[in-house]
Amino acid sequence: xxxxxxxxxxxxxxxxxxxxxxxxxxxxxxxxxxxxxxxxxxxxxxxxxxxxxxxxxxxxxxxxxxxxxxxxxxxxxxxxxxxxxxxxxxxxxxxxxxxxxxxxxxxxxxxxxxxxxxxxxxxxxxxxxxxxxxxxxxxxxxxxxxxxxxxxxxxxxxxxxxxxxxxxxxxxxxxxxxxxxxxxxxxxxxxxxxxxxxxxxxxxxxxxxxxxxxxxxxxxxx
Amino acid sequence: xxxxxxxxxxxxxxxxxxxxxxxxxxxxxxxxxxxxxxxxxxxxxxxxxxxxxxxxxxxxxxxxxxxxxxxxxxxxxxxxxxxxxxxxxxxxxxxxxxxxxxxxxxxxxxxxxxxxxxxxxxxxxxxxxxxxxxxxxxxxxxxxxxxxxxxxxxxxxxxxxxxxxxxxxxxxxxxxxxxxxxxxxxxxxxxxxxxxxxxxxxxxxxxxxxxxxxxxxxxxxx
DNA sequence: CGGCGTAGTTAACGCTGTTAGCTTAACGCC
DNA sequence: GGCGTTAAGCTAACAGCGTTAACTACGCCG
Numbered sequence: 001x002x003x004x005x006x007x008x009x010x011x012x013x014x015x016x017x018x019x020x021x022x023x024x025x026x027x028x029x030x031x032x033x034x035x036x037x038x039x040x041x042x043x044x045x046x047x048x049x050x051x052x053x054x055x056x057x058x059x060x061x062x063x064x065x066x067x068x069x070x071x072x073x074x075x076x077x078x079x080x081x082x083x084x085x086x087x088x089x090x091x092x093x094x095x096x097x098x099x100x101x102x103x104x105x106x107x108x109x110x111x112x113x114x115x116x117x118x119x120x121x122x123x124x125x126x127x128x129x130x131x132x133x134x135x136x137x138x139x140x141x142x143x144x145x146x147x148x149x150x151x152x153x154x155x156x157x158x159x160x161x162x163x164x165x166x167x168x169x170x171x172x173x174x175x176x177x178x179x180x181x182x183x184x185x186x187x188x189x190x191x192x193x194x195x196x197x198x199x200x201x202x203x204x205x206x207x208x209x210x211x212x213x214x215x216x217x218x219x220x221x222x
Numbered sequence: 223x224x225x226x227x228x229x230x231x232x233x234x235x236x237x238x239x240x241x242x243x244x245x246x247x248x249x250x251x252x253x254x255x256x257x258x259x260x261x262x263x264x265x266x267x268x269x270x271x272x273x274x275x276x277x278x279x280x281x282x283x284x285x286x287x288x289x290x291x292x293x294x295x296x297x298x299x300x301x302x303x304x305x306x307x308x309x310x311x312x313x314x315x316x317x318x319x320x321x322x323x324x325x326x327x328x329x330x331x332x333x334x335x336x337x338x339x340x341x342x343x344x345x346x347x348x349x350x351x352x353x354x355x356x357x358x359x360x361x362x363x364x365x366x367x368x369x370x371x372x373x374x375x376x377x378x379x380x381x382x383x384x385x386x387x388x389x390x391x392x393x394x395x396x397x398x399x400x401x402x403x404x405x406x407x408x409x410x411x412x413x414x415x416x417x418x419x420x421x422x423x424x425x426x427x428x429x430x431x432x433x434x435x436x437x438x439x440x441x442x443x444x
Numbered sequence: 445c446g447g448c449g450t451a452g453t454t455a456a457c458g459c460t461g462t463t464a465g466c467t468t469a470a471c472g473c474c
Numbered sequence: 475g476g477c478g479t480t481a482a483g484c485t486a487a488c489a490g491c492g493t494t495a496a497c498t499a500c501g502c503c504g
Contacts, residue, residue, distance in 0.1 A: 007450090011451095014451095031338060032338070034494085035490080035491065036264070036491080036492065037490085037491080037492090040387050045451095045452075045453095046452070046454080046495080047491095047492085047493090048452085048453075048454085049451070049452055049453080051494090052451065052452080052492075054452085056491090056492075057491095057492065058492075061462060079265070081270055088429065109337075110337050110338055112395075113337070113391065113392075113393055113395045113396075114336075114337065114395065115331075115332050115336065115337070115394040115395050116252070116253060116254075116332055116338055120361070132401050144369065146430060147429065147430060148428050148429060148430060149422075149423065149426070149427070149428055149429070149430060150430075151367075151422075151423070152407050153407075154401070154407065155409060155419060155420075155423075156410050156423070156428060158392075158398070158401065158409060158416070158429070159385075159393065159423050159428065160419050161388070162384075162388030162392060162420070163381075163384055164384055164388070164391050165387055165388040165391060165392055166383070166384030166385055166386070166387040166388025166389075166391070167388075169335065169337055169387060169388070169391045170335075170380075170383065170387050172334045172337040172383060173334075173336065174335075176299060176380070179233060179354050179380065181378070185374050185376065186375050186383050187374075187380060188376060194380070195229050197377060198384070198490085199370075200373075200379075201371065201373070201378070201381050201427075201430040202427065202428055203424050203427050203428060204371070204426075204427040204429065204431070205423075205424065205426040205427035206370050206371055206378060206381065206382070206424055206425060207369065207370060207371070207425040207426065208369060208370060209366060209369060209426065209431060210370075216502085226449095226482085227470085227471065227472090228480085228481060229468090229481085233481095233482095236482095257459085257460065257461085258460080258461065258462085259460080267482095267484095268483070268484060268485080269461085269462090270483080270484075270485085271460080271482070271483055271484075273462075273463085274481085274482060274483080278461075278462075279460095279461065281461090284455090295473080388476090410488090413497075
């Protein structure tokens with residue numbers, strides 16, 4: 001016995017090339033442009049050879065997504081780094097970086113947060129450690145510093161995430177400018193500008209505040 | 223001459239059956255389960271016959287989406303009807319109906335607001351008249367009634383939409399409960415509950431308010 | 445050298461959207 | 475009634491997809 005030994009280094013190298021090709025194709029033409037045969041052509045293999053490295057197309061895509069999530073996490077971390085912990089600016093910077101990443105790497109974002117797939121399990125590992133944990137930490141610090149409402153940091157972080165994610169997904173699915181047709185004032189069509197326009201509403205709320213000290217001084221009026 | 227006349231009534235009836243079959247298949251198995259041959263089988267035609275009624279698969283899907291958007295608009299209108307115009311409850315009811323529709327008709331919602339497609343133009347007509355216009359109206363009334371911050375109603379409506387949409391798309395793409403792993407408190411995993419948990423944050427903002435009357439009385443403390 | 449396992453190949457299956465070409469049926473007119 | 479015209483359907487086919495089965499070339503070890 002003792003047949004031919006597998007070469008782990010070479011296998012990893014080929015695997016890396018496959019993932020890289022798949023990533024490029026995905027970034028170029030989106031999910032619809034990705035096929036096993038095309039990936040195989042790029043790395044100079046036949047389509048069936050890919051099945052030696054990945055169980056199936058789903059496995060390959062999953063791998064690309066994992067890498068993209070890691071890159072996403074790094075992107076967010078870089079954006080947060082310049083801002084001091086406990087500051088609202090740090091939270092805002094994370095939100096804006098979220099939008100910028102989605103704008104810059106739209107094809108990735110589309111795949112990362114597609115609502116098409118029936119099994120959201122594939123996404124459950126990476127975003128938490130990468131992105132959401134970072135946001136939750138920043139939010140927790142800001143709450144501890146008295147800059148944000150003293151609520152559950154997880155809930156607060158999730159809320160901030162929802163706003164940024166909502167802005168981006170709506171911007172990708174619909175044309176915002178069309179929502180405002182026939183209006184006098186114009187809405188920002190750029191997602192980042194829109195997100196920034198939301199800042200006052202996020203900070204101070206959508207309802208007219210009823211400050212206690214003022215409320216018992218006179219009738220509620222704004 | 224004088225050849226055979228086309229029968230518009232029958233053509234419309236067949237077209238209706240095709241759309242209905244496509245809608246059902248979409249609701250059952252999502253976008254991935256929809257194929258021309260399957261639709262054709264359901265209505266007792268061959269796949270190629272569908273091309274007499276729709277330009278291609280995209281056209282058929284677009285038609286189904288249009289219908290779904292109309293249904294969506296009606297769903298929202300029904301939810302808003304019981305609440306008086308100008309009330310915050312009406313706005314909140316619209317938001318909750320948004321979540322409920324997405325939960326109840328998930329397959330529709332996935333197709334309606336997919337971020338996969340590269341052309342968001344297809345979505346641009348219906349949602350405005352159906353859903354967004356309604357929300358914008360409710361928000362405008364609430365602002366006029368002094369219940370909401372006096373900002374551009376379009377911007378305010380878009381903000382509310384982003385929150386609801388963010389909640390739903392995140393819930394569909396990731397598992398919320400996994401975001402909170404290893405935490406002491408638990409986050410609501412149900413989208414509707416989560417949206418309701420966000421209500422205080424939406425109302426009063428995420429930042430600690432600094433009421434003027436209180437701020438100059440003592441140091442800022444919460 | 446003989447055997448064995450790795451890493452690749454080609455051929456094929458069943459599916460997809462879509463087109464071309466053919467057939468059937470209904471209608472009005474002579 | 476027969477005929478031309480046309481709507482509406484059909485089958486066959488093409489190119490592409492993910493995936494499996496069967497086969498081949500290569501290198502190691504005993």
